[in-house]
Amino acid sequence: MERRTYLRALGVAGIAGTAGCLDTVDQALSGGHDGDGILPPPDHPTGASYPEYGEEFPSFSLPDPIAETTVSLEDFVGEKPFLLTYFFTTCPDGACPALLLRLRWIQEDAAEHGYEDDIALLAFTFDPERDTPEVLRKYAGERSIDYEADNWHFLRPETYDEAEEVMTETFNLPLRRVEDEDEAGGNESHDETGDHEDESDHNEHDHGEYTFTHNNLITLVNEDGVVERAYPSAVQSERAVDNEQIVEDTRTVVGVE
Incomplete structure (x- = not known):
């Protein structure tokens, strides 16, 4: 199916550390699960604030700037x-490229095994000021992502304020924009709180104008809109989900034999 035809058919967490892409797990309890998933319950539920296994994923509606349409739950x-x-x-x-690499693995596996029309891959940027449509196209090309495929969507709010609201209020994920001059103070604050995460999940950088603190998270949602897996340590730690596991989980949820 052509991408434009497909799109017309559609109708359209506490922060620790201050550098780059974080893998913080928000410890605020979100309550009990709402239902059962296709996959068995995870071995170690985190009790995070963001949607986890068995919970309904929150409703969203966001622009796909390349397809020039709106993508909704x-x-x-x-x-x-x-x-x-x-x-x-x-x-x-390297954390964000690693997150997108895992989605690219799914895209490639889906094409190879014939379920490319049965899965959607969504990548939400919370930096719309720098992540213009042209930048997103170039970024995808550099990483061998087929962003013109029916199953891939970049999601990009118009402003950072909108992106922050969606991240923190809709997806219930921590996000903080960190300016250059804030880095030192942010690191001191992290030390003083005693809220120490795995140091392999936090890095310091010469990043330019600003960077972000955020979770390295990938969420797998079934066709009923219920979360099957929220991989809270998708990269950069001993808890990172590997290629085989995320592909196997996705195949199971899609129903690929």
């Missing part, structure tokens, strides 16, 4: 599962 509920991650293209420590 309702486009997928009752239709197909999706994976969603969160990134910015100037991420200096």
Whole structure:
């Protein structure tokens, strides 16, 4: 199916550390699960504030700047599962490229095994000031992502304020923009709080104008809009989900034999 035809059919967490892409797990309890998933319950639920196993994923509606359309949760509920991650293209420590690499693995596996029309891959940028449509196209090309495929969508709010609101209020994920002059003070604050995460998840960078603190998260949602997996340590730690596991989980949720 052609991308434009497909799109017309559609109708459209506490922060620790201050550098680059973080892997913080918000410890605020979110309550009990709302239902059962296709996958078995995870071995170690985190009790995080963001949607986890068995919980309904929150409704969203966001622009896809390359396809020039709007992508909503309702486009997928009752239709197909999706994976969603969160990134910015100037991420200096390699974590954001690694997150998108995992979605690219799924895209390649889906093409190879014939379920490319049965999965959606969503990449939400919270840095719209720098992540213009042209930058996103170039970024995808550099990483061998087929951004023109029916199953890939970049999601880009118009402003950072909108992006921050979606991240923190809709997706319930921590996000903080860190200016150059804030780095030293932010690191001291992290030390003073005693809220120490795995140091392999935090890095310091010469990043330019500003960077972000955020979770390195990938969420797998089934076609009923229920979370199957929230991989809270998708990269950069001993808890990182590997290629085989995320592909296997996705195949199971899609129903690929």
